[in-house]
Amino acid sequence: MKVAVIQLAYGDDESVAERTDRVVALVEAQAGHDLVVLPELWPAGGFDYGRWSERAEPLDGPVATALSAAARRAGVTLHGGSIVERGTPVGDGDHGVWNTSLVFGPDGTLVARYRKIHRFGFGEGEPMLMDAGHELVVLDVPTADGPPVRVGLSTCYDLRFPELYRRLLDDGARVLVVPAAWPMRRVAHWTLLGQARAVENQCVVVQCNTAGTHARHEMGGHSQVVDATGNVLAAAGAEQEVLSIDIDTAAVDIWRRDFPVLADRRLS
Numbered sequence: 001m002k003v004a005v006i007q008l009a010y011g012d013d014e015s016v017a018e019r020t021d022r023v024v025a026l027v028e029a030q031a032g033h034d035l036v037v038l039p040e041l042w043p044a045g046g047f048d049y050g051r052w053s054e055r056a057e058p059l060d061g062p063v064a065t066a067l068s069a070a071a072r073r074a075g076v077t078l079h080g081g082s083i084v085e086r087g088t089p090v091g092d093g094d095h096g097v098w099n100t101s102l103v104f105g106p107d108g109t110l111v112a113r114y115r116k117i118h119r120f121g122f123g124e125g126e127p128m129l130m131d132a133g134h135e136l137v138v139l140d141v142p143t144a145d146g147p148p149v150r151v152g153l154s155t156c157y158d159l160r161f162p163e164l165y166r167r168l169l170d171d172g173a174r175v176l177v178v179p180a181a182w183p184m185r186r187v188a189h190w191t192l193l194g195q196a197r198a199v200e201n202q203c204v205v206v207q208c209n210t211a212g213t214h215a216r217h218e219m220g221g222h223s224q225v226v227d228a229t230g231n232v233l234a235a236a237g238a239e240q241e242v243l244s245i246d247i248d249t250a251a252v253d254i255w256r257r258d259f260p261v262l263a264d265r266r267l268s
């Protein structure tokens with residue numbers, strides 16, 4: 001499965017429309033890949049809490065529409081990172097706002113939507129302004145030269161909660177995708193936890209972080225693709241960069257057969 005990881009850099013002086021045009025051009029340049037991944041909350045700004053409300057949009061809003069068209073023109077499955085989604089509140093006191101990942105198929109159809117389950121901010125930011133998602137999402141991503149690959153979704157802070165990934169594993173995931181706006185000051189946790197999730201679940205982990213500095217937060221970059229044995233197959237630096245890698249998904253099954261640690265699980 002050919003994967004492109006777009007580690008996008010942005011600051012504060014760019015409109016959402018300008019950033020969307022830039023992202024669309026980057027996505028379209030990845031034609032020939034099976035899966036293209038963008039970072040968390042790139043349209044609204046990962047830490048730009050004060051602008052989230054004005055930048056929130058529904059699932060058929062301008063950013064989603066542009067991403068759908070970009071996926072279709074590039075002929076790729078596009079994991080669009082995430083948007084601040086505005087929808088209908090589910091319960092009393094809910095905001096009707098989520099940190100939502102959208103995945104578009106090569107024909108531009110929305111094939112998956114994942115609302116971030118673990119909200120980051122310790123009482124500020126996400127827990128104050130957004131609702132938590134509740135649904136696990138695993139989908140089959142088509143590939144040009146093999147069978148579809150089962151991919152589990154998660155977002156940024158979710159990476160700290162291993163029980164989520166066990167559930168994705170039990171739903172058949174062989175590849176785990178993690179878009180993020182993870183700060184530089186804790187970037188060592190980002191790379192370490194990505195490798196840990198790969199090793200403990202015997203899955204490939206695809207991590208797409210943000211670069212640049214916005215809302216006074218320096219983003220950590222260091223996106224990476226980790227194989228099911230924990231080896232880092234591709235790693236970005238701190239600046240904007242696109243990783244392109246051909247992942248051998250058959251190697252996941254070979255590793256699980258040769259080192260069948262998952263068969264020894266006793267608690268579930």
Ligand SMILES: O=C(O)CCC(=O)C(=O)O
Nearest residue numbers: 120156157181182183186
């Ligand atoms: O867990 C962390 O250190 C960062 C998480 C984060 O920035 C996020 O989920 O947006």
